Amino acid sequence: MNLKGNERPQITFDKFETKHDVVMMDSYTEKILPFKYSPSFLEKTIAHNGEISIGYLLQISDEIAYVTGTKHLDVPSCLHRVSSHILTASVENFHLILPDTVQDIRISGHAVNIGTSSIEVLVNAEIISCADNTLGIRAKLKDLTGNCITAPTSNTVFIAKFNMVAVNIETGKPAKTNSLISTNSKERTAQELANFLKNTSYISNKDTTVSTNGRPETSKSASNLEADAFDKRKNSMGGYKLVKDTTLQSAFIVTPQDRSVLGYLFGGKTLRYVYEIAYITARMFVGSNVRMFSLDEAKFHSKVNVGSTIKLTARVIYSSEDDNMFQVKVISNLSDCNGTFGSAEAMTANFTFLSLDKKIRNVVPRTLKENELYIEGLVFGETKKCHRAGQYITNRQLRLAQKDTKACSCTAALKIIQHLDNPNVVTFCQTKAHVNHVPGDWDEVRTFSLPSEAIKIIEDQLKVAAAVEMTTLLYMFASDENASISIWLNVKLAEQNYCIFEINLSVYNDGKKQFAFGFQSPMQVSIMRISQSFCLDATHSISSRSDEVLYTLVTRHPQTGKGFPVAYMVTNNQTAIPIKLWLDHLRIKSSFVPMNITIDRSIMEVNAIKEALPVSA
Template sequence: MSTLLAAARAASVAAARHPAMRRRVADPTISLALRALSDDAAPAPDAKDPYKIGKPFAAADQAPADATNVSATSAARKQYSVLPHRTSLTSRLWLDRYDKNNEEYKKVLEATGGNTAATAASAPRHLVLKRMKDSYISEVLPFRSNPHVKEEYCNYWGGLRIAKLLEDLDALAGSISYTHCDDGTPETPPLTIVTASVDRIDLLRPASLDRDMQVSGMVTYVGSSSMEITVNVEALDPDSQATADPILKAKFTMVARDPLTNKAVQVNPLVLDTDEERRLYSMGAELRSRKKLAATTSLFKQPPTPEERLVIHDLWLQSRQYSATNPPANIKWLGETTLQSAHLMQPQDRNIHGNVFGGILMKQAFELAFLAASVYSRGHPRFLAMDDITFRKPVPIGSILHFTAKVVYSRARSFQVQVTADVVDPATGQRDTTNTFMLTFGAGAKDGEVPTVMPRTYEESMLYLDGKRRWETGYEMARENQSALLEQW
């Protein structure tokens, strides 16, 4: 564990031991109070409040006493009507974010009669030097001590439902980004911050609901308008409540936009005080370089390498040995591993900007990938990693989201599942790919091996090679992170 993260977490844990400061997921009774705000559709945005800054609750942990009597046109209704459909942790993070929208800016907006240009001119944005620890946020998921929260995150065999946790990771990355971009001036209009990509998610140890977990993170690299957010999930020691075992590590890239023009906005720069901070920053810069190299050498832009061409030829020779209809039990044709699903994006799926919440996309993609992995491996697969996911365009409410999952590569005990998300406009029929997810699963059984996936067309061969590249990168990452699940690969 790095000294910088260790110091920040030690302070967080020390504060958490004080009963008045402990930050845990809100009790389910709060969700019951909030549910009263979502019985009907949310009203149209107020033209005089384009930033949608409504009156927040008095405290993040407490709904107003008259929550059940909130009218359909109230400001609180606009903000919180979606929260009962999110996880407890995501709801808590969004509530905190709303609470930080200050009343001073609302007064400036009202004073200018809703003239957003005048408002922006009266409160220009200033860049502020920030330290990594300034954006540090930690939350506790009390699985061991709160049976209600445990039930919320429990899957059908009693383990942690990873898809739910993915929602929380995205929400936490957003909260960290907003904290970093805060310039300390109450009158400054808020930015729009969106998830540009999920660079990497690695499961390092089995996740158990028998222990409380701490989810924490901070900004570890900044570009001009982008920020790298490193998020860690760790098990808490049941006696001391100190962080004990790393469970999961994730990296997000968030991008700041002007809420009116949608143009990129420069974010606060980082000041690096310690060698550890410089090391983390250097790792972020290296990750950016690797992503650029991977983009330029993508099989969508460049032909396979000479070695990869030999792999394709060997696969073709092998495929000729098998009947197209009756291959051996340990051979699966790539095209026959496909599973599909379709979802109508409802208002309850939106984020604070009115588009579909990125965590929802990850959740739905993960669960379809898990189903495809289960059918392919004929068992209970173990999630190992999620690779570079780029959010190419926002997904509007009311669109149809079509997911296609297929197993594209396998080796020994693990395999790659690709999930493609296409947005379909029901009015025009236009179809656009918004995301491509790559997930690695292990066979799950102690000494079981998965079937060999076999491509039959050139397009499938390119999917196979792309999966092979990502598997090899993921395996090296697992080794670098000293993953306790390395044998599952």
Template sequence: MGSPTPGIISSVSASAAAAPSSPRTKVFTVRPITSWIDKLASDHGSPTGTTSGAASAAANASKKYKKRNLVLKTMQDSHTEIILPFAKDKELLEEYINFGGNVRHGKIMEDLDALAGAISYKHTDDGKTDSSPLTIVTASVDRIDFLKPFGVGDLRLSGHVTYVGYSSMEVFMKMEEMPKDKADGNGDTILVARFTMVARDALTGKAAQVNPLLLQNDTEKKLFQMGEENKARKRLAFESALTKRPPTEEERFLIHDLYLEYSKYDDDPRMAEKKPENVQWMTDTKMSAIQIMQPQDRNIHDKIFGGYLMRLAYELAFCNASVFVRNRPTFLSLDEISFRKPVNVGRLLSLDSQVVFTEANDNTFQVMVKADVLDVQKGSRETTNTFWFTFSGPSVQDTPKVMPRTYAESMLYIEGKRRRLEGRKMSQLNKKNLGL
């Protein structure tokens, strides 16, 4: 999960700060309460730590599992807002501004992950301090769509739980421009996002049942139904994945057409037809980066925030997209990603990006970023996430056509095409539901 940025005020933390004396008040946060140096001291039993390692272990051992009470919650119960006052807070803007004078998309992704975590903790709260604690993790980012460009005015991030399963929750969020004349008014919607969060019992590690939803009107019933449909869609996509089933007949014809096309071009100068300038081999669109995971980017579970991983992947994808179109690309969406394994502090994270699909008669293209955790001592490499970003170039003429040259690359091409087609449907559905 992502970490709230210093200076951001959410309605959750603000309400808690307003009534610190209340024993029932809870601050829902996805940030560590103590510093990393205190944690190290505690783990090693140092007297400089807030708690000795032995005392901490004894405290954990004394905790006993206590079944949580299920409380019927409404969607409004989990509603949370974050205000980004860029027009007034220049220090905050300094943390978000990019070289072009716009707000960094990657920083917004971090905030979305933080907001989804805070919303989920609010929904799962049963009002009792002695209940078995829960661990909330980001299971997947189902979709992030940027609907329009935006400047550096004040922004509002808001969201709430729209669907619950046994231990899973779908969190719907949006970002809006805040009108300059009305601080509490609603401006244009800039982005919409859906995250799937999962609750686990912090003591047993098992899936924990979350509070059910009370649907109060037709709009909420429609949102809940969309959550069920989204869950069914993800299940179908998983079952029909290229790692489980061969390409469809139509896709096999496409692979053959690609083969016939790339066979005409070769590095051999004796070939009759030279590769056009607007065609790039897929293998030539690769770009990589390696990062060491630092404790400042951890969550309350001492794992690296999913939002931080999204930001790293996006920034690499943006660099790759820029080189591909030789211009500044426009970011459109982040397709569904699943967080397979947590990333520990201190690990090396290898990010490998590649342009895998370009839309015919369009200036949009897909950039895949694969995130692998490297274990230096074991010499192992394990994939933790695969990200799929959609960008657009300045024009159809200026956007090259990517060309696979192997069967493995053709599979990536097919996967990119599938995600682009499905993503377009989801984007149109989001706009329809928002009346855009």
């Protein structure tokens, strides 16, 4: 792809390396589509009606989202050099406003919201002019990057949100992504726009009553569902058409030309294929010209290998005479090794179309399944699983310090429904009860993630603290630093029953001013006494003096299941002596008798542990 963006050094992350913060423009990606400027380019991408191919725009948009997500990961694009890769999970609200005439278009994308392994990418297409460009399209537009993160304008062709997910190439499991920092008001506006695009639809239902549980009032039982719903809709309409009569099916085999760099069916190709059958279905339903108004939602449920046979089924699931618009749902199914198409869905998509020439007929559901599809056209919602759903099975032998998994095979689910005719009312319905755990128990604390609101508050406080010059030293109890530390250890902490370690190391270093001191709270001592496995690590550069080091012993908390520090030591002697003396102190004063201690590659720490704790060594 002929892509452009802020260039950054390419870094290969180690499997255990910590990801870092990036800004929004680091992932910026764009592609120029010279439909008007280059007749030869238009010839390759033109549709049957002389307009720009919408299927091609969908495919390129997915490519932009893919490259944007890859840039956010900040890794090389060579597959054999990276440990994680980007896949498309879903597309939301691809609202299309094609120009009346063929124009040059720029498609750009940038990451706007980041989860643990997910990346929300905002893809924007707008009309530009490639005329009067003697140096080439990219040279003329190279200075416009900073203006691309904006709200919709009169030149906007579409804005869509792609939900990408980072996965580990070897295991196929979600991989951690970099965090995202918004640096200005334009970037924050883009994040707000992405949130606005979630679960937005353009068809409004005005003539069907839906009860509070999300089903038509005619749906009182399975036995009378067909007759009641059909008669009510039929009698209230003039011309109508049954849902089953709008169904269209096709199939294709995935070829190597359709694959992504991972070797699976590329998401952009899938979007192009499902749009084509949706468009044909829409034309057959109306019997005249139609135009895609929006791709309301597309979800990718599974990966598809090269050589697989895909069956596409499209049908009109809802229509609105008042708006002259209707929805087409496309479902793709994979065939098994026997050539039989299963019920598992590889991908689903909902399109909204507009009839350009003729008044549309109403579509009428008759069976239970068709009524469920019809309801899907009336409401938008999603089902949330319990955070303890699923089951984790380790491939390795259990370790003493292994953290308990939060997955306990809970089947609880919460269905969330928003009605299009009354978008201010949202229905929440718990469809299954919790099993294998009790919500609200103390053991549940370790399974919760910190809320995004709390994370935002912490980030804001850190930013404010970093910007304020510190004029008050909170823990300075004397003008002399050594005297202040002595007061803090032997008076302030001693009053709270802290276990104190303090030693003058000058006798070991020819009179040089070297020290070592440590401390433990009563709670830390109690946790240490019942624990068997620990981690020991050193933190350097804790002050303006480069030789000062903080040593920390960490164990697993028995209730939260997360890391818990149980002892600290500060020293300016970077030999094994202070570590050995500190461990001796912990063994005598705090009953520190570990079964094992995990450290990094430090011979000094190894020697200290062997001398002070021969059993652990």
